[in-house]
Amino acid sequence: MITAKLIDNVWATRKASSLNGLKLMLAEVIGGSTEGQWLIVVDTISAGVGDRVIITTGSSARRMLGNDDIPVDAVVVGIIDDDCKLG
Amino acid sequence: MITAKLIDNVWATRKASSLNGLKLMLAEVIGGSTEGQWLIVVDTISAGVGDRVIITTGSSARRMLGNDDIPVDAVVVGIIDDDCKLG
Amino acid sequence: MITAKLIDNVWATRKASSLNGLKLMLAEVIGGSTEGQWLIVVDTISAGVGDRVIITTGSSARRMLGNDDIPVDAVVVGIIDDDCKLG
Amino acid sequence: MITAKLIDNVWATRKASSLNGLKLMLAEVIGGSTEGQWLIVVDTISAGVGDRVIITTGSSARRMLGNDDIPVDAVVVGIIDDDCKLG
Amino acid sequence: MITAKLIDNVWATRKASSLNGLKLMLAEVIGGSTEGQWLIVVDTISAGVGDRVIITTGSSARRMLGNDDIPVDAVVVGIIDDDCKLG
Numbered sequence: 020m021i022t023a024k025l026i027d028n029v030w031a032t033r034k035a036s037s038l039n040g041l042k043l044m045l046a047e048v049i050g051g052s053t054e055g056q057w058l059i060v061v062d063t064i065s066a067g068v069g070d071r072v073i074i075t076t077g078s079s080a081r082r083m084l085g086n087d088d089i090p091v092d093a094v095v096v097g098i099i100d101d102d103c104k105l106g
Numbered sequence: 107m108i109t110a111k112l113i114d115n116v117w118a119t120r121k122a123s124s125l126n127g128l129k130l131m132l133a134e135v136i137g138g139s140t141e142g143q144w145l146i147v148v149d150t151i152s153a154g155v156g157d158r159v160i161i162t163t164g165s166s167a168r169r170m171l172g173n174d175d176i177p178v179d180a181v182v183v184g185i186i187d188d189d190c191k192l193g
Numbered sequence: 194m195i196t197a198k199l200i201d202n203v204w205a206t207r208k209a210s211s212l213n214g215l216k217l218m219l220a221e222v223i224g225g226s227t228e229g230q231w232l233i234v235v236d237t238i239s240a241g242v243g244d245r246v247i248i249t250t251g252s253s254a255r256r257m258l259g260n261d262d263i264p265v266d267a268v269v270v271g272i273i274d275d276d277c278k279l280g
Numbered sequence: 281m282i283t284a285k286l287i288d289n290v291w292a293t294r295k296a297s298s299l300n301g302l303k304l305m306l307a308e309v310i311g312g313s314t315e316g317q318w319l320i321v322v323d324t325i326s327a328g329v330g331d332r333v334i335i336t337t338g339s340s341a342r343r344m345l346g347n348d349d350i351p352v353d354a355v356v357v358g359i360i361d362d363d364c365k366l367g
Numbered sequence: 368m369i370t371a372k373l374i375d376n377v378w379a380t381r382k383a384s385s386l387n388g389l390k391l392m393l394a395e396v397i398g399g400s401t402e403g404q405w406l407i408v409v410d411t412i413s414a415g416v417g418d419r420v421i422i423t424t425g426s427s428a429r430r431m432l433g434n435d436d437i438p439v440d441a442v443v444v445g446i447i448d449d450d451c452k453l454g
Contacts, residue, residue, distance in 0.1 A: 020320040020354055022306070026193055031160060033151060034184030035170060043160070043184075045109070045192050047138065051308060051318030057138030057193070059107040059160050064294060073292060073304070073320050075351045078165045078252075078339045078426075082351040083296060090162045090169040090183050093107055096351050097295030097304075105306055106287055106318070113280055118247060120238060121271030122257060130247070130271075132196070132279050134225060144225030144280070146194040146247050165252045165339075165426075177249045177256040177270050180194055200454055205421060207412060208445030209431060217421070217445075219370070219453050221399060231399030231454070233368040233421050252339075252426045264423045264430040264444050267368055281407040281441055283393070312395060312405030325381060334379060334391070334407050336438045339426045343438040344383060357438050358382030358391075366393055367374050367405070 020096065021058070021074045022105065023048050025066055029059055037089045044095075046074060050106055062095040071105075073097040107183065108145070108161045109192065110135050112153055116146055124176045131182075133161060137193055149182040158192075160184040194270065195232070195248045196279065197222050199240055203233055211263045218269075220248060224280055234267040245279075247271040281357065282319070282335045283366060284309050286327055290320055298350045305356075307335060311367055321354040332366075334358040368444065369406070369422045370453065371396050373414055377407055385437045392443075394422060398454055408441040419453075421445040 023046035031043065041061050048056040049071065058074065063083060066072050072095045081087050083094040099105070110133035118130065128148045135143040136158065145161065150170060153159050159182045168174050170181040186192070197220035205217065215235050222230040223245065232248065237257060240246050246269045255261050257268040273279070284307035292304065302322050309317040310332065319335065324344060327333050333356045342348050344355040360366070371394035379391065389409050396404040397419065406422065411431060414420050420443045429435050431442040447453070 020304075020352070022318055022320055027191070029160070029192065030187040030190040031184035032187055033153075034160070035151065037169075038183060043107075047193070049318075052314065052316035053139065053318070055139035057109055057135075057140070059109055064296065066294075073290070073295070075353050077353050079342060079351050079353040081166060081169075082298075082342075082349050088169050090166050090181065091107070092162050092164050092166040094351065096299060097292035100291040100293055103291040104288070105290065106308070114278070116247070116279065117274040117277045118271035119274055120240075121247070122238065124256075125270060130194075134280070140226060142226035144196055144223075144227070146196055168253060168256075175256050177253050177268065178194070179249050179251055179253040201452070203421070203453065204448040204451040205445035206448055207414075208421070209412065211430075212444060217368075221454070227400065229400035231370055231396075231401070233370055255427060255430075262430050264427050264442065265368070266423050266425050266427040281439070283405055283407055310405075313401065313403035314405070325383065327381075334377070334382070336440050338440050340429060340438050340440040343385075343429075343436050355438065357386060358379035361378040361380055364378040365375070366377065367395070 021048055022050055023074050025068050025070050035090055058093050060093040060095055061091050066095050066098050071099040109137055110161050112155050112157050122177055145180050147180040147182055148178050153182050153185050158186040195222055196224055197248050199242050199244050209264055232267050234269055235265050236269040240269050240272050245273040282309055283311055284335050286329050286331050319354050321356055322352050323356040327356050327359050332360040370398055371422050373416050373418050406441050408443055409439050410443040414443050414446050419447040
């Protein structure tokens with residue numbers, strides 16, 4: 020999984036109907052040599068801007084949604100504890 | 107998912123027959139450390155050149171096409187609202 | 194999908210038996226920030242050295258072969274028209 | 281698979297319920313041109329901080345958990361022997 | 368698929384039981400802009416250190432093992448002929 024910081028909400032009025040009701044956020048990879056890479060992720064665990072989160076990508080991301088037919092490849096699976104230092 | 111800008115249409119007369127009728131576009135990743143990466147994507151939601159879009163990749167992309175047998179690994183799943191600032 | 198130029202044929206006498214009869218080619222990514230990356234791809238649509246092609250990767254690539262048991266992760270799915278400018 | 285060094289534990293009180301009980305660790309890629317990339321991985325073979333490990337990613341990672349519905353994309357599948365020099 | 372050179376054997380006494388009996392090797396990507404990237408791969412076609420090989424990654428790699436439950440994401444699928452120049 021990837022460590023990232025949520026930096027913004029993303030709004031897309033025109034989108035796949037299967038994405039309706041899903042919360043989209045912009046995440047920026049933190050730490051390591053891929054620092055700064057951007058991803059758009061789906062959040063289902065009430066994470067917020069500023070949170071450091073764990074992101075699962077690929078087919079595994081769909082396991083978070085309980086519906087294998089949604090075209091999503093990155094989801095927030097956890098919020099890293101505030102007092103957890105990394106690295 | 108990836109944030110990208112659609113920068114051109116792509117024409118391929120000779121292609122897999124299962125791609126017939128699909129609209130192919132060239133997308134350029136925006137923002138973050140992978141800025142500038144190129145992808146060819148399938149669009150089914152009437153996006154246009156200049157639009158900033160959300161792209162789903164990998165096996166999840168096939169979920170957008172309603173047919174798991176099409177050899178496609180990147181699709182437009184949403185158009186980011188014009189007034190949505192990112193980052 | 195990825196935009197690449199086919200730059201050579203690849204010969205491998207010793208290989209997985211399920212690859213027998215498949216044409217292997219060396220492709221170089223063109224355009225964008227991953228320019229120059231090398232991939233070995235399977236071609237089933239009679240592409241040739243010098244052609245600019247569209248490459249599908251991952252599990253989606255196996256959809257091009259009509260057999261989900263072949264260990265291949267990159268295939269040519271289209272040849273970009275000669276008069277198609279990109280970007 | 282990827283060669284990495286485990287550099288820390290990761291704590292996430294708020295997370296997907298399917299991740300409860302799984303041990304999460306921070307891994308840093310070692311060797312080669314992607315040196316320093318960070319991944320969060322699941323460990324089920326009692327690896328510890330400082331161990332050099334083999335990490336499987338993507339859908340294959342779920343094969344390590346015996347449950348295809350867990351949203352995990354990176355797991356430790358082996359610990360490299362102490363006296364094994366690499367490269 | 369990826370072009371790489373096998374540079375070493377990898378020994379891991381403690382590993383997933385499903386990996387028992389599989390030969391693990393360290394491979395280094397050759398050619399192109401990802402030159403030097405390291406991967407650990409499974410070899411089932413008797414490749415050796417120094418061989419230039421074709422590596423399949425992701426879910427497609429499992430197709431080489433005849434068992435979809437093994438947590439492996441990279442396998443050698445061919446050995447490039449000695450007299451085959453690339454690029």
